[in-house]
Amino acid sequence: MKDVQSQPDRRNIYLQRVGIKGLLYPITVMDRQKGFQDTVATINMYVDLPVQFRGTHMSRFVEVLNKYHLGIDPRVLGELLEELRKKLKAKTAVVEIEFPYFMTKKAPVTNAEGFVSYTCRIFGQKTEEGCDFTFSVGVPVMTLCPCSKEISDRGAHNQRAVAWVHVKSKRLIWFEELIQIAEESASAPVFTVLKRPDEKFLTEHAYDNPRFVEDLAREIALRLKSDKRIEWYKVEVESFESIHTHNAYACVISEKEDFSNDDTSLG
Ligand SMILES: Nc1nc2c(ncn2[C@@H]2O[C@H](COP(=O)(O)OP(=O)(O)OP(=O)(O)O)[C@@H](O)[C@H]2O)c(=O)[nH]1
Numbered sequence: 643m644k645d646v647q648s649q650p651d652r653r654n655i656y657l658q659r660v661g662i663k664g665l666l667y668p669i670t671v672m673d674r675q676k677g678f679q680d681t682v683a684t685i686n687m688y689v690d691l692p693v694q695f696r697g698t699h700m701s702r703f704v705e706v707l708n709k710y711h712l713g714i715d716p717r718v719l720g721e722l723l724e725e726l727r728k729k730l731k732a733k734t735a736v737v738e739i740e741f742p743y744f745m746t747k748k749a750p751v752t753n754a755e756g757f758v759s760y761t762c763r764i765f766g767q768k769t770e771e772g773c774d775f776t777f778s779v780g781v782p783v784m785t786l787c788p789c790s791k792e793i794s795d796r797g798a799h800n801q802r803a804v805a806w807v808h809v810k811s812k813r814l815i816w817f818e819e820l821i822q823i824a825e826e827s828a829s830a831p832v833f834t835v836l837k838r839p840d841e842k843f844l845t846e847h848a849y850d851n852p853r854f855v856e857d858l859a860r861e862i863a864l865r866l867k868s869d870k871r872i873e874w875y876k877v878e879v880e881s882f883e884s885i886h887t888h889n890a891y892a893c894v895i896s897e898k899e900d901f902s903n904d905d906t907s908l909g
Pocket residue numbers: 645647696697698699700701702
C-alpha cells in the first residue's frame with residue numbers, strides 16, 4: 643500500500659502543529675481522597691511536521707496514547723510525549739487533556755453531600771530542551787458585587803462566576819488545593835445539594851464577602867504567589883453578571899514569566 647503521508651513535499655512549508663483533536667478517551671487521574679478517579683477526557687495531540695514530509699502518521703498518536711492513558715500524571719505524560727516525538731520523528735510533541743474532575747462536597751450547615759464537577763486541563767509540551775506542563779482548573783463560585791452592596795438600600799447583585807487557575811509547578815499540586823484556594827477567595831462556593839439552612843448561610847456569607855472580579859483574581863494570586871512550589875501562574879475570573887447582558891472579566895499573570903508561555907487561552 644502506498645504510504646502517501648511519507649511522500650516528500652516540495653512546498654517548503656514547516657507545520658508547527660499536526661495531529662488529532664477532540665478524541666474522547668477514558669483516563670484515570672490521581673485523586674487526593676480516593677487515590678485514583680476514572681473519568682472521560684477530550685484529548686488533542688500534536689507534533690511538528692518538517693518541510694520534507696507530506697503528512698504525519700495519525701494512527702501513531704492513538705497507538706502511543708493506548709500505552710499511557712492509565713494514571714495520567716506528569717511522569718507518565720513526559721514518557722508519552724517523548725515516545726510521540728520518537729515515533730513521529732518530530733522535534734516538538736504537545737498533548738492537551740480536558741476532563742471533568744468530581745469531588746464530593748458537604749453543604750456548609752447540614753453536611754448534605756453531593757458531587758461537584760470541575761473542568762480540569764493539562765497542557766504538556768516536550769522539545770529537545772525538556773518538558774513543560776501547565777495544570778488548570780475552572781472553579782465555579784459565587785461573586786457578590788461590592789459596588790451594588792455599597793450603593794443599594796437593600797440587597798446586592800450576585801451571580802455564578804468561574805475562576806480559572808493555571809499553574810506551572812516544581813512539585814505536585816493537587817487540583818483540590820487550587821479548588822480550595824478559589825472557593826475560599828470568592829464571595830461563596832457553590833454546591834449541588836443545599837437545604838434551606840445551607841442556603842441561608844451561603845446568602846449571608848456571600849453578602850459579608852463582596853468581590854469584584856478584580857478582587858477575586860487578586861485574592862487567588864496572593865495565595866499562589868506565596869506558594870513556593872509554584873513557578874508561574876495565571877488567574878482568570880469571569881462572572882456571569884446577573885444585571886448585564888455581558889460578563890465581567892479579570893486576569894492576572896505572574897510577573898515571573900513572559901506572556902509567551904501563555905498556552906492557556908480559553909475556548
Ligand atoms: N497525515 C494525515 N493523515 C490523515 C489525514 N486524514 C486522514 N488521515 C488518516 O491517517 C491514517 C494514516 O495514519 P498512518 O499512521 O500513516 O497509518 P499507517 O501508515 O498505516 O501506519 P504507520 O505504518 O504507523 O505509518 C489514515 O487513516 C489516514 O486516512 C490528514 O489530513 N493528514
